Amino acid sequence: MTQRSPVVSDAALRQGRVVYYEEHMAQVDRVLAEFLRRSGARSAYLIDKDGHLITKAGEAGDFHPDTISALVAGAFAATKEMARLLGEREFSALFHQGERDNIQLSLVGNRAILTVLFDDSTTLGMVRLYVSEAVSRLAGIFERAAAQPGREGAAQIDPSYGDSVQRTLDNLFK
Amino acid sequence: MVQINFARKEINCKLVYYGPGLSGKTTNLEMVHQRTPEQNKGELTSISTDGDRTLFFDFMPLDLGEIAGMKTKFHLYTVPGQVYYNSTRKLVLLGADGIIFVADSSRAKLAENLESLDNLRENLAEMGKDLSKFPLVLQWNKRDVADAMPVTELNERLNAFEAPSFEAVASRGEGVIQTLKELSARVLARISSTEQAGLAAPPVEERPAAVEPVEKPHAREAAVQAQVAPPPVGGFQIERNEVQSEPRRREPEPRTLPLPAQSRVASNPLEEMGVAACAGPSAAAASGQASLVAAPAQVATLERPRAAQARPAARAEARAPAHCHGVPPPAESYRREVRVISGRRHGAPMRTDSDRSLVVGLIFGVAVAAAAVFAYTRFFG
Numbered sequence: 001m002t003q004r005s006p007v008v009s010d011a012a013l014r015q016g017r018v019v020y021y022e023e024h025m026a027q028v029d030r031v032l033a034e035f036l037r038r039s040g041a042r043s044a045y046l047i048d049k050d051g052h053l054i055t056k057a058g059e060a061g062d063f064h065p066d067t068i069s070a071l072v073a074g075a076f077a078a079t080k081e082m083a084r085l086l087g088e089r090e091f092s093a094l095f096h097q098g099e100r101d102n103i104q105l106s107l108v109g110n111r112a113i114l115t116v117l118f119d120d121s122t123t124l125g126m127v128r129l130y131v132s133e134a135v136s137r138l139a140g141i142f143e144r145a146a147a148q149p150g151r152e153g154a155a156q157i158d159p160s161y162g163d164s165v166q167r168t169l170d171n172l173f174k
Numbered sequence: 175m176v177q178i179n180f181a182r183k184e185i186n187c188k189l190v191y192y193g194p195g196l197s198g199k200t201t202n203l204e205m206v207h208q209r210t211p212e213q214n215k216g217e218l219t220s221i222s223t224d225g226d227r228t229l230f231f232d233f234m235p236l237d238l239g240e241i242a243g244m245k246t247k248f249h250l251y252t253v254p255g256q257v258y259y260n261s262t263r264k265l266v267l268l269g270a271d272g273i274i275f276v277a278d279s280s281r282a283k284l285a286e287n288l289e290s291l292d293n294l295r296e297n298l299a300e301m302g303k304d305l306s307k308f309p310l311v312l313q314w315n316k317r318d319v320a321d322a323m324p325v326t327e328l329n330e331r332l333n334a335f336e337a338p339s340f341e342a343v344a345s346r347g348e349g350v351i352q353t354l355k356e357l358s359a360r361v362l363a364r365i366s367s368t369e370q371a372g373l374a375a376p377p378v379e380e381r382p383a384a385v386e387p388v389e390k391p392h393a394r395e396a397a398v399q400a401q402v403a404p405p406p407v408g409g410f411q412i413e414r415n416e417v418q419s420e421p422r423r424r425e426p427e428p429r430t431l432p433l434p435a436q437s438r439v440a441s442n443p444l445e446e447m448g449v450a451a452c453a454g455p456s457a458a459a460a461s462g463q464a465s466l467v468a469a470p471a472q473v474a475t476l477e478r479p480r481a482a483q484a485r486p487a488a489r490a491e492a493r494a495p496a497h498c499h500g501v502p503p504p505a506e507s508y509r510r511e512v513r514v515i516s517g518r519r520h521g522a523p524m525r526t527d528s529d530r531s532l533v534v535g536l537i538f539g540v541a542v543a544a545a546a547v548f549a550y551t552r553f554f555g
Binding site: 018019020021022024025026029048049050051052053054055064066067070071074077078081157158160161162164165166168169170172173 | 175176177178179180181182185186188209210211214216217219221230231233235238239241242243244246247249251261262265266268269351354355358359362
């Protein structure tokens with residue numbers, strides 16, 4: 001196994017990347033929990049446009065959260081292209097209706113998609129009503145977080161992280 | 175774009191397999207999936223045509239487990255290789271952290287390889303990224319074909335950037351893992367050599383276009399530079415070189431007020447209470463509602479039977495890409511929504527008495543009108 005020098009540092013990793021800190025994610029989680037309580041929806045996933053899951057709340061489904069995140073981001077990206085063809089900037093909401101379960105997707109600011117799973121224990125109207133409220137609050141949290149100065153030391157990545165990743169890969173595919 | 179999530183203690187990267195049609199991108203992913211231990215992988219998901227050709231993308235999460243306290247995941251994607259799926263390729267390419275270009279070694283496929291590489295360069299350029307500075311690994315696949323070009327010639331013709339390259343026979347799993355590991359190393363090297371400290375993140379769409387990523391050639395040098403870089407700022411940081419090809423536009427104000435809900439209900443009570451669709455497709459379109467149905471496509475999970483070598487190229491091309499249908503017919507939608515309202519079980523109650531009476535009044539009005547029409551046609555028609 002080849003030994004490599006550390007190629008990633010905490011500071012380096014955080015520069016120019018999407019970073020979510022616990023403090024703000026706690027606020028996000030509170031908004032999602034309240035949204036679920038009021039709307040009667042089963043679960044909510046906050047997903048970034050690149051297809052990475054940011055956070056989730058409510059019942060865990062039988063599916064892999066990463067897979068649903070990738071598909072949701074793909075669906076949203078595809079409809080953005082459709083919107084462009086129609087002269088729209090993008091569609092801010094999508095609705096997928098199933099026999100039992102439904103999915104409501106709503107854009108949060110410019111980076112995230114709120115994905116709500118609900119069944120017939122509530123209604124599309126109720127979900128939409130509270131989604132719009134939740135989206136505004138989430139967008140507000142994102143904006144405030146982005147406007148805040150950094151908090152060095154609030155969270156750390158081990159300086160040996162990059163080296164460890166390489167070793168893990170080497171071990172994984174021996 | 176790498177996502178670092180301290181709340182979930184996760185680091186996520188997006189790696190994309192690119193290349194001409196039938197060069198073996200999906201086969202690469204299938205082999206990675208096959209060789210990854212069960213606990214380290216998620217499902218392999220394919221959005222493909224009935225003819226088993228990639229329509230949108232294949233996807234698999236590769237979970238490296240907890241490393242230095244952070245759960246680390248690579249999200250592996252493939253793009254559809256056919257020339258006419260370029261808009262789809264661009265969508266998959268958005269936010270990519272690294273690319274594996276899978277070339278077909280056959281001499282007969284050289285032109286397709288060159289075209290696909292040019293297409294990759296153009297698509298990245300549209301996103302403000304330079305292929306020569308992007309983490310890239312080339313894979314010379316199908317080394318077992320009779321008319322395989324020599325590696326030196328392939329490098330001459332296709333590898334102007336002197337990116338690392340690997341020989342492979344993906345259908346047998348040869349060279350697949352080496353290629354992936356090399357790209358992973360390059361992505362990590364690039365992470366360590368990011369250009370500037372993140373600033374408070376305004377909306378991505380408002381950033382000026384064509385900010386070039388600055389990449390250092392060697393990982394060690396990059397690591398040293400990274401150690402002395404200024405501290406990051408901002409709770410949410412966004413990649414500096416994330417560039418949109420669209421003109422700068424300000425985000426429109428939200429159409430709806432967050433609260434109070436009552437005033438919103440009063441403005442359009444039916445819509446808010448679940449009968450939005452009864453107003454017909456135009457209203458649904460106005461609210462940005464769409465229903466996506468990938469009619470000829472299938473979202474398959476794992477082990478879809480593929481006979482990569484035997485796939486006739488033409489069969490899948492004849493099939494149309496995913497269709498977007500509008501909302502269901504108004505009458506049907508109305509029935510469904512009304513049923514949902516009357517069948518409300520333990521959902522939240524309607525918000526006010528006036529809301530309830532307004533809806534009841536409207537339904538009663540519609541019923542009276544229908545009775546009147548029926549009576550008129552019965553006796554005077």
